[in-house]
Amino acid sequence: MAFWRYAGRRGLHTAVTLLLLVGFMFVLFRMIPGDPTTMMLGTGELPAEAQQRLRVLWGLDRPLWQQFIAYALNLLQGNLGMSFYFRRPVSEVIAPMLANTVLLMAPVVILAIVIGVAGGSWLGWRRGGRAEEIGAVLALIPRALPVFWTGIVLLALFAYQFRWFPIGGIREAFFFPENWWQRLPFFDITRHLVLPVATGVLASVADPLMIQRTALLEVRHEDFMVLARARGLSGRAQRRLARRNAILPVLTYSAIMVGFAFGGQVLLEVVFNWPGIGRLMVDSVTQRDYPVAQAAFLMMAAVVVFLNLLVDLAYGWLDPRIRGG
Amino acid sequence: MGRFTLQSRIDCGDRTTSVALLEIRELSIRYRTAGAGVQAIDGVSLELEAGGSLGLVGESGCGKSTLALATLRLLPPQAELAGTIRFAGQDVGGMKERQLRQIRWRRAAYVPQSAQNALVPVHSLRAQFRATAAAHRMRATEADRRAAALMRRVELDPALLERFPHELSGGMRQRAIIAMALLFEPELLVADEPTTGLDVIVQRQTVNLLRDLRAERNLALLFISHDIGVVAELCERIAVLYAGRVMETGATADVLGSPSHPYTIGLRRSFPDIRDPERPAVSIAGHPPRLAEALAACPFAPRCPFAQPVCVAVQPPLVAIAEGHAAACHFAGDAAAMRSAANRPGLWDGARAA
Numbered sequence: 001m002a003f004w005r006y007a008g009r010r011g012l013h014t015a016v017t018l019l020l021l022v023g024f025m026f027v028l029f030r031m032i033p034g035d036p037t038t039m040m041l042g043t044g045e046l047p048a049e050a051q052q053r054l055r056v057l058w059g060l061d062r063p064l065w066q067q068f069i070a071y072a073l074n075l076l077q078g079n080l081g082m083s084f085y086f087r088r089p090v091s092e093v094i095a096p097m098l099a100n101t102v103l104l105m106a107p108v109v110i111l112a113i114v115i116g117v118a119g120g121s122w123l124g125w126r127r128g129g130r131a132e133e134i135g136a137v138l139a140l141i142p143r144a145l146p147v148f149w150t151g152i153v154l155l156a157l158f159a160y161q162f163r164w165f166p167i168g169g170i171r172e173a174f175f176f177p178e179n180w181w182q183r184l185p186f187f188d189i190t191r192h193l194v195l196p197v198a199t200g201v202l203a204s205v206a207d208p209l210m211i212q213r214t215a216l217l218e219v220r221h222e223d224f225m226v227l228a229r230a231r232g233l234s235g236r237a238q239r240r241l242a243r244r245n246a247i248l249p250v251l252t253y254s255a256i257m258v259g260f261a262f263g264g265q266v267l268l269e270v271v272f273n274w275p276g277i278g279r280l281m282v283d284s285v286t287q288r289d290y291p292v293a294q295a296a297f298l299m300m301a302a303v304v305v306f307l308n309l310l311v312d313l314a315y316g317w318l319d320p321r322i323r324g325g
Numbered sequence: 326m327g328r329f330t331l332q333s334r335i336d337c338g339d340r341t342t343s344v345a346l347l348e349i350r351e352l353s354i355r356y357r358t359a360g361a362g363v364q365a366i367d368g369v370s371l372e373l374e375a376g377g378s379l380g381l382v383g384e385s386g387c388g389k390s391t392l393a394l395a396t397l398r399l400l401p402p403q404a405e406l407a408g409t410i411r412f413a414g415q416d417v418g419g420m421k422e423r424q425l426r427q428i429r430w431r432r433a434a435y436v437p438q439s440a441q442n443a444l445v446p447v448h449s450l451r452a453q454f455r456a457t458a459a460a461h462r463m464r465a466t467e468a469d470r471r472a473a474a475l476m477r478r479v480e481l482d483p484a485l486l487e488r489f490p491h492e493l494s495g496g497m498r499q500r501a502i503i504a505m506a507l508l509f510e511p512e513l514l515v516a517d518e519p520t521t522g523l524d525v526i527v528q529r530q531t532v533n534l535l536r537d538l539r540a541e542r543n544l545a546l547l548f549i550s551h552d553i554g555v556v557a558e559l560c561e562r563i564a565v566l567y568a569g570r571v572m573e574t575g576a577t578a579d580v581l582g583s584p585s586h587p588y589t590i591g592l593r594r595s596f597p598d599i600r601d602p603e604r605p606a607v608s609i610a611g612h613p614p615r616l617a618e619a620l621a622a623c624p625f626a627p628r629c630p631f632a633q634p635v636c637v638a639v640q641p642p643l644v645a646i647a648e649g650h651a652a653a654c655h656f657a658g659d660a661a662a663m664r665s666a667a668n669r670p671g672l673w674d675g676a677r678a679a
């Protein structure tokens with residue numbers, strides 16, 4: 001009950017955040033010099049009269065707030081305008097790219113958190129040992145390296161040298177399975193996912209790992225852990241209890257991590273030639289395809305906001321103290 | 326009366342004399358630290374009979390919690406232990422974790438100093454009762470049945486079992502832990518300052534509850550408090566702890582009726598006396614020594630108004646003054662004189678001889 005009230009409140013916050021976000025994006029893109037009529041043709045070579053006709057046609061002569069309402073209403077219907085470059089509706093251009101991005105990003109974030117929590121708990125429980133020092137260093141090294149560097153090293157090793165994995169892209173244009181397991185659904189996509197996911201996880205696993213380790217060290221000294229021993233709980237039950245109570249800071253962090261993951265995501269998509277929204281964003285900016293760029297930014301931001309909502313809900317689910325206030 | 330199981334245990338043990346439920350011999354506990362370490366307990370010997378009650382008093386930092394945790398081997402890994410702790414004749418110090426689990430909570434339960442954070446914050450009370458039960462292979466249905474009965478026994482609504490710790494008051498949490506402590510009808514309850522931090526009314530309720538439970542369940546109680554008055558109400562015997570050593574021990578009536586160690590005399594004066602409410606409470610000036618440093622031969626010497634040169638040179642042994650009453654003071658024989666001198670105004674505010 002308390003949880004659902006909490007969830008409702010969080011949902012409302014998210015809606016308000018999204019609205020502000022849309023407004024912000026709208027204003028931001030209006031601040032770019034020129035307007036679509038000049039941008040569309042790059043240098044504004046359109047005759048002044050034709051330009052004016054287009055302005056009226058597109059409603060650019062109306063006050064900004066009216067434009068915003070029209071824009072927001074269009075957005076609600078999934079209408080994001082036409083791409084200058086592809087000459088197709090933006091939503092059509094963006095939808096598959098967004099799906100590809102989520103396909104790459106979700107496993108990166110989930111694996112980084114799962115591996116980080118498991119590894120951090122392990123290290124925290126073995127505080128002070130040799131294994132702990134080595135483990136912590138091993139986790140911190142790839143974090144210090146640039147994403148594109150790690151990516152290129154993995155490519156050089158596992159794609160060029162050993163030829164275990166493809167060089168990039170999301171699927172082979174003509175893929176002929178040679179045996180039953182290659183015939184499995186998603187085999188080709190999974191094969192393409194391995195290296196970019198590995199790169200992303202390597203780059204981002206250290207933070208949840210170190211946070212979980214620290215949190216676990218702190219939890220171990222809590223009174224309830226002493227009482228858990230006094231209650232006769234087994235070693236396994238004690239470790240589970242510690243992990244369960246130490247996970248909350250990681251959860252808080254994962255909301256931030258998701259935001260950062262997008263930065264890394266763009267690089268991942270460029271290095272691995274992954275047809276996602278990050279690469280689309282870079283391309284659309286260079287091509288001055290401004291409706292696509294705006295939509296791509298908006299989608300990225302919206303994904304971050306939604307993932308934050310998910311994290312908040314998980315937090316409320318896992319920590320009864322949060323639901324109240 | 327008493328525990329028949331305990332009796333049979335004694336018979337098949339190699340000892341033929343009667344065995345105390347809890348027997349601590351020459352126990353020393355040292356915390357390894359970055360510096361020289363902390364000698365939290367220094368050569369303490371105590372006994373608690375089945376169904377008996379022993380109160381451990383002393384100011385904060387005297388090693389009371391360390392001793393309480395040691396009885397169930399709950400100390401953190403940096404604590405080094407010397408001496409013996411026997412529970413029902415079994416050597417707790419030499420036990421493996423698996424054997425300890427047979428004793429913990431099943432036969433000896435522990436109510437921690439801070440009920441504030443002793444319950445798992447993310448689990449409901451019911452979940453914690455069940456987890457405790459599961460650790461000892463008790464079914465969830467049986468755990469639920471007992472939990473409801475025990476909650477009623479400590480005068481809490483069983484509906485509170487669905488609540489989380491943060492939804493309860495400090496007193497309720499304390500009761501819930503006591504209820505949980507009774508899940509397996511233990512023989513021993515170790516309660517570390519269960520009344521500290523609670524308001525006076527709740528304190529009173531807790532003391533009454535513990536007293537009633539003790540009477541109805543033949544529960545042995547190791548009760549720890551810095552409040553000598555509360556200990557006097559609950560315990561048949563008292564041990565006064567200072568700087569990790571026993572300063573005085575004996576039957577409550579003897580120790581409080583004729584305190585024979587200056588620390589006990591001072592401690593008793595620092596709490597209001599129910600029998601003599603007119604007498605003002607006077608605290609002992611100064612603080613207990615930091616146990617990381619070397620102590621005077623008598624650790625109380627720096628604060629003792631009766632200290633003499635011999636006190637810093639020779640460690641006073643714990644010697645019997647009367648049957649079952651002992652004190653570790655060179656002048657314990659002159660206790661009567663010290664007691665009457667203790668009323669002198671100004672004696673306890675920073676006086677030091679020697």
Ligand SMILES: Nc1ncnc2c1ncn2[C@@H]1O[C@H](COP(=O)(O)OP(=O)(O)O)[C@@H](O)[C@H]1O
Nearest residue numbers: 356363365384385386387388389390391401616
């Ligand atoms: N984990 C620990 N590491 C180092 N020193 C400790 C630890 N726990 C307690 N101590 C020290 O041991 C002494 C006794 O502490 P404690 O048993 O908690 O006393 P009390 O319960 O009487 O207040 C204190 O000086 C305290 O600082």
Ligand code: SF4
Nearest residue numbers: 623626629636654655
């Ligand atoms: S031995 Fe000396 S210093 Fe210690 S308590 Fe007795 S009189 Fe005081």
Ligand SMILES: [Mg+2]
Nearest residue numbers: 389390438518
């Ligand atoms: Mg204490």
